[in-house]
Amino acid sequence: MKKVMMGNHALSYGAMLSRAQVIAAYPITPQTQVVELLSEMCADKTLNAKFIKVESEHSAMAACIGASITGARTFTATSAQGLALMHELLHWASGGRLPVVMGNINRSMAPGWSIWTDQNDSLSERDTGWMQFYCASNQEVLDTVIQAFKVSETLAIPSMVILDAFTLSHTYEVVDIPDKAKVDEYLPPFKPPYRLTPDDPHAFNGLTSPEHYFELRYKLQKDMEKVPALIEETGREYEKLFGRYLGLVDDYLCDDAEIILVTSGTAGYTARVAVDELRGSGVKAGNLRMKVFRPFPFEVVQRILKRAKKVAVVDRNISYGHHGIFAQEVKSALYGQAGDIPVFGFIAGLGGRDITPASFREVVDYTLSHDIPEDNILWIGVKK
Amino acid sequence: MKKEKKMTLTLPVEEYAGSGNLACQGCGAGLAMRYFLKAMGPRTVLCIPACCWAVIDGPYPHSSLSVPIYHCAFEAAASTATGVKAGLEMVGDDKTTVVAWAGDGGTFDIGLQALSGAAERNDDILYVCYDNEAYMNTGIQRSSATPYGAWTTTTPVKFFKNQPKKDINAIMAAHRIPYQATASISYPEDLFKKAKKAKGVKGTRFLHIYAPCPTGWKSRPEDAVKLGRMVIQNCIFPLYEIEYGEKYTLNIKVKDKKPINDYLKLQGRFRHLKPDDIQIMQEEVDRNWARLLKKCEAS
Numbered sequence: 001m002k003k004v005m006m007g008n009h010a011l012s013y014g015a016m017l018s019r020a021q022v023i024a025a026y027p028i029t030p031q032t033q034v035v036e037l038l039s040e041m042c043a044d045k046t047l048n049a050k051f052i053k054v055e056s057e058h059s060a061m062a063a064c065i066g067a068s069i070t071g072a073r074t075f076t077a078t079s080a081q082g083l084a085l086m087h088e089l090l091h092w093a094s095g096g097r098l099p100v101v102m103g104n105i106n107r108s109m110a111p112g113w114s115i116w117t118d119q120n121d122s123l124s125e126r127d128t129g130w131m132q133f134y135c136a137s138n139q140e141v142l143d144t145v146i147q148a149f150k151v152s153e154t155l156a157i158p159s160m161v162i163l164d165a166f167t168l169s170h171t172y173e174v175v176d177i178p179d180k181a182k183v184d185e186y187l188p189p190f191k192p193p194y195r196l197t198p199d200d201p202h203a204f205n206g207l208t209s210p211e212h213y214f215e216l217r218y219k220l221q222k223d224m225e226k227v228p229a230l231i232e233e234t235g236r237e238y239e240k241l242f243g244r245y246l247g248l249v250d251d252y253l254c255d256d257a258e259i260i261l262v263t264s265g266t267a268g269y270t271a272r273v274a275v276d277e278l279r280g281s282g283v284k285a286g287n288l289r290m291k292v293f294r295p296f297p298f299e300v301v302q303r304i305l306k307r308a309k310k311v312a313v314v315d316r317n318i319s320y321g322h323h324g325i326f327a328q329e330v331k332s333a334l335y336g337q338a339g340d341i342p343v344f345g346f347i348a349g350l351g352g353r354d355i356t357p358a359s360f361r362e363v364v365d366y367t368l369s370h371d372i373p374e375d376n377i378l379w380i381g382v383k384k
Numbered sequence: 385m386k387k388e389k390k391m392t393l394t395l396p397v398e399e400y401a402g403s404g405n406l407a408c409q410g411c412g413a414g415l416a417m418r419y420f421l422k423a424m425g426p427r428t429v430l431c432i433p434a435c436c437w438a439v440i441d442g443p444y445p446h447s448s449l450s451v452p453i454y455h456c457a458f459e460a461a462a463s464t465a466t467g468v469k470a471g472l473e474m475v476g477d478d479k480t481t482v483v484a485w486a487g488d489g490g491t492f493d494i495g496l497q498a499l500s501g502a503a504e505r506n507d508d509i510l511y512v513c514y515d516n517e518a519y520m521n522t523g524i525q526r527s528s529a530t531p532y533g534a535w536t537t538t539t540p541v542k543f544f545k546n547q548p549k550k551d552i553n554a555i556m557a558a559h560r561i562p563y564q565a566t567a568s569i570s571y572p573e574d575l576f577k578k579a580k581k582a583k584g585v586k587g588t589r590f591l592h593i594y595a596p597c598p599t600g601w602k603s604r605p606e607d608a609v610k611l612g613r614m615v616i617q618n619c620i621f622p623l624y625e626i627e628y629g630e631k632y633t634l635n636i637k638v639k640d641k642k643p644i645n646d647y648l649k650l651q652g653r654f655r656h657l658k659p660d661d662i663q664i665m666q667e668e669v670d671r672n673w674a675r676l677l678k679k680c681e682a683s
Binding site for chain 2: 021022024049050052053054055056058059060062063064065066067068069070071072074088089092195196197198200201202203204205206207208209212
């Protein structure tokens with residue numbers, strides 16, 4: 001069934017089709033419609049779940065953690081300040097190996113108060129041990145929630161499904177809603193090997209000496225390393241059932257591209273307008289849209305970018321005192337690869353300033369007219 | 385013929401708290417857990433945040449309790465327990481009692497928001513605060529449960545705690561939860577009875593257990609039970625129950641109220657106090673006791 005819906009509702013439908021059993025959430029703009037629709041679905045029994053209306057995002061994640069350890073499938077959604085408030089709990093979820101799935105709407109961090117999009121909220125949680133999926137369409141949001149549950153539960157690692165504030169969260173698109181029975185076939189019920197129950201008593205998360213702690217973290221990393229292959233495998237399985245492949249990246253005209261624009265989120269689609277224009281004027285351009293950021297898909301990024309002569313990364317985020325975060329990571333992925341491809345790092349669109357085809361034209365003009373970047377950060381659209 | 389007197393056990397013999405745990409000598413928190421679990425029985429799960437009990441139970445991979453434990457974030461005992469209850473019900477277990485078991489710091493201070501949230505929603509959890517009146521696990525720092533006059537490592541004798549203990553029971557009563565009670569490790573039958581009663585009530589239940597801490601109070605381990613008794617008899621920590629925030633029941637009607645001096649003398653944390661300071665404390669105790677009696681009479 002096809003339905004016109006906003007990005008936020010695509011998250012709700014994803015959680016409903018995945019048969020989330022416990023949802024705990026706290027309202028924050030621009031996330032509210034996600035949980036409003038879910039609370040309606042719980043009320044009218046479209047979804048058989050307990051909806052806990054907690055008093056903070058901190059308690060939202062704590063309740064998800066509590067529910068997840070009992071073996072219930074759990075979902076929440078938040079944004080910006082809410083995600084930052086959850087920070088400690090994000091470690092509890094991943095360190096406790098609980099496959100919670102969370103939607104995060106990319107909203108700029110205060111101060112000053114902003115409700116518009118950039119990625120510093122989710123990228124600040126880069127090292128918490130959560131998988132991060134950056135989506136670019138409402139269809140992708142819905143599909144990715146379902147896939148995220150599957151990958152998360154297989155490897156006992158939580159997932160964040162991320163979409164831009166307003167440019168996706170509040171934008172209406174046609175979304176194909178997968179058949180519930182087929183989703184059940186794709187995503188079987190959650191059956192973890194260990195759970196909190198008096199039938200099989202264990203003490204979880206107790207004081208862990210240096211004798212044991214290190215190995216717990218080693219195992220988390222080793223399982224993270226299994227994620228890229230599992231995403232490709234479950235993405236193909238999804239394609240078989242629903243006709244849409246869900247991969248690590250989404251590459252556009254990259255096969256013969258000499259200049260590749262690396263983007264994430266909705267800006268990826270805008271980049272394609274610039275790519276088409278360049279192709280029209282004879283420049284072999286392509287766009288690599290990073291979908292999975294954690295774990296970083298080194299292999300596929302290296303394979304695609306290696307063929308280019310120049311790489312331009314557009315970041316809607318910044319690591320203060322360093323560079324744009326995707327630029328850093330792309331550079332690290334290309335380190336030691338043959339060819340020494342120059343990576344141009346652009347920062348654009350902080351605080352929700354529009355990233356337009358003109359922004360990408362500027363990116364492309366600079367990249368084409370310079371052999372190497374003059375600076376580590378090239379600013380697009382900033383009033384200096 | 386004179387009838388033979390037989391000794392009867394007032395508590396079940398079943399033990400859910402084992403030996404070999406890491407409690408200090410004379411630890412009130414250890415006794416609190418032991419008596420509490422006797423009332424709870426095996427179909428219980430505990431959510432324990434950072435507190436002495438996060439350590440007492442034993443390090444990974446050991447546990448001295450025979451019921452399952454989820455060690456959770458410091459400020460999240462209540463919200464984690466709420467999630468556990470919801471999760472268990474969704475996986476088909478509506479029989480298990482879900483307990484949040486936290487110290488005074490995790491209850492009065494950092495965990496208060498989550499506790500208030502759960503209580504306002506009337507989530508079906510039993511929250512127990514074992515109160516040793518300071519951050520003992522981190523090395524005796526003052527909490528808002530520390531009484532007026534006490535020395536701690538962050539309230540040195542020259543600047544001893546200058547504020548009265550927060551009235552957590554009044555805060556919980558303001559949430560109109562179905563059942564709450566105070567208890568002391570020195571009145572195990574009373575503690576047992578209240579835990580049992582709390583177990584049978586649906587909604588948020590709150591137990592506030594007085595748990596002497598010889599290490600932090602600078603008292604003798606063998607005085608722990610004595611202190612837990614004195615504190616009832618001098619009315620510093622009265623034993624009472626509140627239902628729906630309104631119906632107060634006083635469990636031990638102290639007739640011959642003892643002055644607090646003897647109690648203070650047994651604890652090094654009060655050694656620096658001058659008669660005037662003690663007078664301030666005594667007056668506060670008297671005021672609180674009178675207020676409680678009034679509430680009990682009004683119910």
